[in-house]
Amino acid sequence: MNYPVWDVPILGSGLVIALIAIFHVFISHFAVGGGFYLPMTESLALRKGRNDWLAELKKHSKFFLVLTGVFGAVTGVGIWFAIGNANPEATSTLIHFWVFAWGIEWVVFLVELSALAAYFYLWGRVSNPLHIRLGWLYAIAAWLSLFLINGILTFMLTPGQAWLNAAGTGNETFSFWAAFFNPTFWPSLIVRTLICLTQAGVFALVTASRIDGQRQPELKTEMTEWARRWLLPSFLLLPIALFWYLAEVPAAQRALLDLGNSTVGQGLFTLLSRLKLVFLISSAAVVAAVYLFTSKRNAVGFGLGSALGVAAMAYVSIGSMEMLREMLRKPYVVGQHMFSNGVRKSEVARMNRDGYLTNAAWVRPEERARWTSPDHGQNSAVPDLSRGELMFRGQCMACHTLDGYRGMRKLLLGRDHKGIANLIAVLHTYSDDSPYRPFMPPLVGTTAEVEALTDFLAAQVSGTNSVPNKP
Amino acid sequence: MLQTVYRWIDERLEISPIIDHALKKRVPDHKHSAWYYWGGICLFFFMVQVVTGILLMIYYRPGPDAYDSVRQITYEIRFGWLIRSVHAWSANLMIGAVFVHMFSVFFMKAYRNPREFGWWSGLALLALCMVFGFSGYLLPMDELAFFATRVGLAIPDALPGMSQLISALLRGGPEVSSATLQRFFALHVVVLPAIFVPLLGFHLWLVQKHGNALPPSEEAKPAAERRSIPFFPNFAMRDMAVWLMALNLLALLVALFPLQLDVAADALKPAPVGIHPEWYFMSQFEALKLLGHVIPGTLGEFVGLGVFGVGMGMWAAIPLFDSRVTTSLRARLTTWFGLLFLAALILLTIIGYIEVL
Amino acid sequence: MSDCPQEPEPNSSISRRAFLRAGAAAAGACYAAALGYPVYEYLATAAHKAEAEGAQKEVVLNDIDKLPIPSALMFKFGGRPALLIRHGESSWTALSAVCTHLGCTVQFSPEKNQIFCACHGGIYDPATGANVSGPPPKPLSPYRVVVDQGKAVISRA
Numbered sequence: 001m002n003y004p005v006w007d008v009p010i011l012g013s014g015l016v017i018a019l020i021a022i023f024h025v026f027i028s029h030f031a032v033g034g035g036f037y038l039p040m041t042e043s044l045a046l047r048k049g050r051n052d053w054l055a056e057l058k059k060h061s062k063f064f065l066v067l068t069g070v071f072g073a074v075t076g077v078g079i080w081f082a083i084g085n086a087n088p089e090a091t092s093t094l095i096h097f098w099v100f101a102w103g104i105e106w107v108v109f110l111v112e113l114s115a116l117a118a119y120f121y122l123w124g125r126v127s128n129p130l131h132i133r134l135g136w137l138y139a140i141a142a143w144l145s146l147f148l149i150n151g152i153l154t155f156m157l158t159p160g161q162a163w164l165n166a167a168g169t170g171n172e173t174f175s176f177w178a179a180f181f182n183p184t185f186w187p188s189l190i191v192r193t194l195i196c197l198t199q200a201g202v203f204a205l206v207t208a209s210r211i212d213g214q215r216q217p218e219l220k221t222e223m224t225e226w227a228r229r230w231l232l233p234s235f236l237l238l239p240i241a242l243f244w245y246l247a248e249v250p251a252a253q254r255a256l257l258d259l260g261n262s263t264v265g266q267g268l269f270t271l272l273s274r275l276k277l278v279f280l281i282s283s284a285a286v287v288a289a290v291y292l293f294t295s296k297r298n299a300v301g302f303g304l305g306s307a308l309g310v311a312a313m314a315y316v317s318i319g320s321m322e323m324l325r326e327m328l329r330k331p332y333v334v335g336q337h338m339f340s341n342g343v344r345k346s347e348v349a350r351m352n353r354d355g356y357l358t359n360a361a362w363v364r365p366e367e368r369a370r371w372t373s374p375d376h377g378q379n380s381a382v383p384d385l386s387r388g389e390l391m392f393r394g395q396c397m398a399c400h401t402l403d404g405y406r407g408m409r410k411l412l413l414g415r416d417h418k419g420i421a422n423l424i425a426v427l428h429t430y431s432d433d434s435p436y437r438p439f440m441p442p443l444v445g446t447t448a449e450v451e452a453l454t455d456f457l458a459a460q461v462s463g464t465n466s467v468p469n470k471p
Numbered sequence: 472m473l474q475t476v477y478r479w480i481d482e483r484l485e486i487s488p489i490i491d492h493a494l495k496k497r498v499p500d501h502k503h504s505a506w507y508y509w510g511g512i513c514l515f516f517f518m519v520q521v522v523t524g525i526l527l528m529i530y531y532r533p534g535p536d537a538y539d540s541v542r543q544i545t546y547e548i549r550f551g552w553l554i555r556s557v558h559a560w561s562a563n564l565m566i567g568a569v570f571v572h573m574f575s576v577f578f579m580k581a582y583r584n585p586r587e588f589g590w591w592s593g594l595a596l597l598a599l600c601m602v603f604g605f606s607g608y609l610l611p612m613d614e615l616a617f618f619a620t621r622v623g624l625a626i627p628d629a630l631p632g633m634s635q636l637i638s639a640l641l642r643g644g645p646e647v648s649s650a651t652l653q654r655f656f657a658l659h660v661v662v663l664p665a666i667f668v669p670l671l672g673f674h675l676w677l678v679q680k681h682g683n684a685l686p687p688s689e690e691a692k693p694a695a696e697r698r699s700i701p702f703f704p705n706f707a708m709r710d711m712a713v714w715l716m717a718l719n720l721l722a723l724l725v726a727l728f729p730l731q732l733d734v735a736a737d738a739l740k741p742a743p744v745g746i747h748p749e750w751y752f753m754s755q756f757e758a759l760k761l762l763g764h765v766i767p768g769t770l771g772e773f774v775g776l777g778v779f780g781v782g783m784g785m786w787a788a789i790p791l792f793d794s795r796v797t798t799s800l801r802a803r804l805t806t807w808f809g810l811l812f813l814a815a816l817i818l819l820t821i822i823g824y825i826e827v828l
Numbered sequence: 829m830s831d832c833p834q835e836p837e838p839n840s841s842i843s844r845r846a847f848l849r850a851g852a853a854a855a856g857a858c859y860a861a862a863l864g865y866p867v868y869e870y871l872a873t874a875a876h877k878a879e880a881e882g883a884q885k886e887v888v889l890n891d892i893d894k895l896p897i898p899s900a901l902m903f904k905f906g907g908r909p910a911l912l913i914r915h916g917e918s919s920w921t922a923l924s925a926v927c928t929h930l931g932c933t934v935q936f937s938p939e940k941n942q943i944f945c946a947c948h949g950g951i952y953d954p955a956t957g958a959n960v961s962g963p964p965p966k967p968l969s970p971y972r973v974v975v976d977q978g979k980a981v982i983s984r985a
Binding site (some may be wrong): 069156236261262263265267280281284287288291298413414415416419420422423426433434435436 | 852855856858859862866868873930931932933937940944946947949951961962963965
Binding site for chain 3 (some may be wrong): 517526529530538546547548549550551553554642734735
C-alpha cells in the first residue's frame with residue numbers, strides 16, 4: 001500500500017478500466033483495420049473507375065478521422081488514467097520497464113494522426129498515387145502502434161522466463177527484447193490484426209447495407225461482396241489464431257477456461273468458460289450469417305437491420321474474447337510476478353512475517369502505534385475495524401466491491417464470523433488444492449492483520465459491529 | 472443414387488407436389504418484410520425447447536428428489552447448467568417472440584379473411600405457451616418456484632367455488648406440495664406438448680395454404696409494383712441467418728446470466744420479499760391488484776376476471792369485426808384498439824415491476 | 829456484369845465452387861460439433877460417474893496409526909476425494925469429501941473439530957458428516973471403515 005486506493009463504489013475500479021478498455025479496443029482496432037480499408041478500397045475504386053465509391057470513401061475518411069483522433073485518443077488516455085488509479089503498482093512497473101517502448105509508441109501515434117489528417121484534407125488536392133500512399137502511411141503507422149502495445153499487453157500475461165529471472169535485480173533492461181517478443185506475442189499479434197480486419201469488414205458491411213438496392217443494384221452487390229471478403233476470412237481464422245494463443249498460455253492459466261464446464265456456482269470464476277462458448281458460437285454465427293445474407297441472390301435486398309444484427313454478433317464475439325483474454329491473467333496482473341492486487345510474488349513471505357500494513361505509506365502514525373501497542377488483541381474487546389478496512393482496501397478492492405461488482409456482502413451472505421475466518425484462512429494458507437488458488441492472489445499479512453480483515457468482513461456482512469470476542 | 476432414392480420414396484409417398492409447392496412459393500418483399508421473420512423465430516425457440524426439454528428429462532427426477540436433481544444438473548453434471556439455462560432463457564425469448572409475432576400480425580391486419588383460423592390458433596398457442604411457462608416454473612422446486620406458484624394459484628383461488636376445484640384438480644391439496652409438482656410435471660411434459668404440437672402443425676399448414684399476408688399499404692399498390700422473392704432459397708437463407716442471430720442472443724444471455732438455484736422450497740418459511748410472477752403474467756397480476764384497490768373483496772376479483780374475459784373475447788373476435796380489405800372506420804378503430812391494448816400491457820408491466828422492486 | 833474482365837475460366841470456376849462447397853460443409857460440421865460437444869458431455873456424465881464409482885469397491889490405506897489425533901487423511905475413492913478422520917486412538921470416520929452444496933472439496937480443521945467447505949462456508953460434523961451450518965442441503969455420505977493393525981480398509985457403506 002504505497003499508493004492511495006481508488007474507491008469506486010458499486011462498479012469497482014477494475015470494471016471502470018474494463019468499460020473504458022472495451023470501448024477503446026473496438027475503436028483502436030477499427031482505426032487500424034480502417035487504415036487498410038481506406039487505401040485498398042480507394043485503389044480498387046480507381047482501378048474500376050468508380051467515382052460513386054470515391055465519394056463514399058471521402059465521407060468515410062472524415063468519420064475515421066473524428067473517431068480515431070477524438071474518441072480513440074480520449075479513451076486511450078482514459079485507460080492510462082484509470083489503470084494509474086486502480087493499479088498504481090502495476091502501472092508503475094509498466095512505465096519504468098517499458099519507457100523506451102512508450103517513447104516509440106508516442107512517435108508512431110503522432111505519425112498516425114498526422115497521416116490521417118493529411119489523407120482527409122488532401123482528398124482531390126494531390127495526385128491519386130500520392131493520396132493512396134498517404135493512406136498506406138496511416139495504415140502502417142496505426143498497425144505499428146498495435147505492434148508495440150501488443151508486446152506490452154502480452155508481456156503482462158506471459159513475461160517470459162528471461163524477464164522473470166531479471167525482475168527485481170535491477171538488470172531487467174537486458175531482457176527487454178525477450179520480454180517484448182514473449183511467448184504469446186506472435187499469436188496475439190495475429191489475433192489482433194484479424195480483429196482489425198473484422199472491424200473494417202463490419203464497417204464496410206453496414207455501409208453497403210445502406211445503399212439503395214433498387215436504384216443501384218450493381219453498386220450494392222459489389223460493395224456487399226467487398227465487405228464479405230473482409231469478414232469471412234478474418235472470422236474464420238480468428239478462432240484458429242485464438243487457439244494458438246491459448247496454447248502458448250501457461251497451463252495453470254488455461255485451466256481457468258474449464259472451471260465453469262460443470263458448474264455455475266457463484267464466486268467460483270466460472271464466467272471464462274461461458275465466454276469461451278460465446279466467442280466460438282458468435283464467430284461461427286457471423287461467418288454463417290454473412291454467407292447467407294450477402295450471397296449473390298440476397299445481396300440486393302440486404303438491409304440495414306440485418307447488417308446491424310451481424311455487427312452486433314461481431315461485437316459480441318470480439319468483446320467476449322477481449323474479456324476472456326483480460327480475465328485469463330488472473331490471479332496475476334503481471335504473470336508469475338505481481339498479483340492482481342499489486343502484491344509482488346516475491347514479497348509474500350516478507351509481508352506474512354512483517355505485516356502488510358507495516359510499511360504502508362498511507363497509514364496514520366497513531367493508527368500504527370495503536371496496532372503495535374502490547375495490549376492490543378488481548379484486552380481490547382472492540383475489534384479494530386479500521387485495520388481490517390485498510391486490509392480490505394489494499395488487498396481486495398482491486399477486484400471486489402462491498403455491494404456491487406463481485407460484491408462481498410453478496411458473496412459472503414449466510415456465513416458467520418467462523419465461516420469467514422475459515423475462508424480467509426484458506427486464502428492466507430494458499431495451499432495447492434485451494435479452490436481459490438487458480439484465480440485469487442494469496443492473502444498476505446500477519447495473524448493480527450488477517451484477523452482484523454475477518455472482523456471487518458464479518459461486520460460488513462452482519463451489518464453490525466457485534467462480532468464475538470477474540471479468544 | 473440420390474435421385475433413385477428420391478424416386479423410390481416419391482412413388483410411395485407422393486412428395487413431389489409438396490416439394491414443387493415449396494420451390495414455387497414466394498415471399499412478398501417490402502419495407503415491412505422484417506416482420507415475416509418472427510413466426511420463424513418463435514418456431515426456432517420452440518425447437519430449442521423441445522431439444523433441451525428432452526435433455527433435461529434425462530436427469531430430472533420429479534417427486535421428492537426434484538430439487539436435488541436440479542441441483543445436480545446445475546452444479547455437477549457437465550454442461551447441465553448450460554442445458555437448463557438455455558431451456559429457461561429460450562422459454563422467455565419464445566414467449567417474447569410470440570408477443571411480437573402476434574402484434575405484428577395484428578397491425579399488418581394479417582388476421583383478415585381468409586386467415587381467421589391462423590389468428591385463433593395463434594392465440595391458443597400463446598395461451599399454451601403461458602401455461603407451459605407457469606407449469607415449468609415450479610419444477611426446480613426451489614424457494615422462488617414454490618412461492619411464485621403459490622402466489623399464482625392464489626388469484627383464481629380467491630373466487631368462491633374455484634378454490635375447491637383448483638385444490639382438487641390442479642394443486643392436489645390445500646398447499647403447493649410434491650403432489651402439485653407431479654401434476655405440473657405431467658402437464659408440462661405430456662399434456663401440453665400433446666395439444667401444442669398438433670395445433671402448431673395446423674398453424675403452419677395454414678401459413679402454407681394462405682401464404683404471407685400483405686400489409687394494407689402493399690395491398691393498396693397495383694400488383695405490378697409489388698415485389699417478391701422466392702421462398703427457396705432466398706428467403707430460407709435469410710431465415711437461417713436470423714435463426715443464427717436468435718441462437719447467438721440466447722448464448723449471450725445464458726453466458727452472462729446463467730440460472731442459479733435458490734434454496735430448497737420450505738412451506739413453513741415466510742415468503743421472501745419481492746415475490747412476483749414472470750414478466751408475461753405481470754400485467755394481468757398488476758391489473759387485478761389495481762382493480763382490487765378500487766373494488767375490494769371477491770367482487771373486485773370477479774370484476775377483474777370479467778374484464779379480462781371480455782377483453783380476451785374482443786381480442787379474439789377482431790377478425791370478425793375487421794374482416795374487409797378496404798380501409799374503413801372499423802379498420803381504424805381496430806388499429807386504435809390494438810394500440811390501446813399494447814400500451815396497457817406495457818404500462819401495467821412497468822407499474823408491476825416498479826412496485827415489486 | 830458481363831464486361832467484368834476478371835471473369836475466371838469456367839474450369840477454375842467449378843473448382844472454386846467445389847472448394848467453397850467443401851469449405852462450407854466443413855464449417856457446418858464444425859458448427860454442429862461445437863453444439864454437439866456440450867450435449868455429448870452432458871449425456872456422458874452419468875457414464876463417467878458410474879465408471880468412476882464402479883471401478884473401485886474398496887481402498888486400503890497403510891500406516892494410518894501414525895496419523896496424529898485429531899487429524900484427517902485425504903484419499904480418493906472411485907476417483908472422487910474422500911476423508912479419513914481420526915478422532916481418537918481407535919475412533920475413525922470415513923466420509924466423502926465432496927461438498928453437497930456445489931461440489932467443492934471439503935477440508936477437516938482439527939483445531940475447530942469441524943469439516944468445512946471453503947467455497948461457500950458450509951460446515952459439517954466430522955463424526956457423522958451431518959450438515960451443521962451454511963448452504964449444504966445434505967450430509968456428506970459416509971464410508972465403512974475397518975481398521976486392523978495400522979491398516980484401514982474403506983468400503984461403501
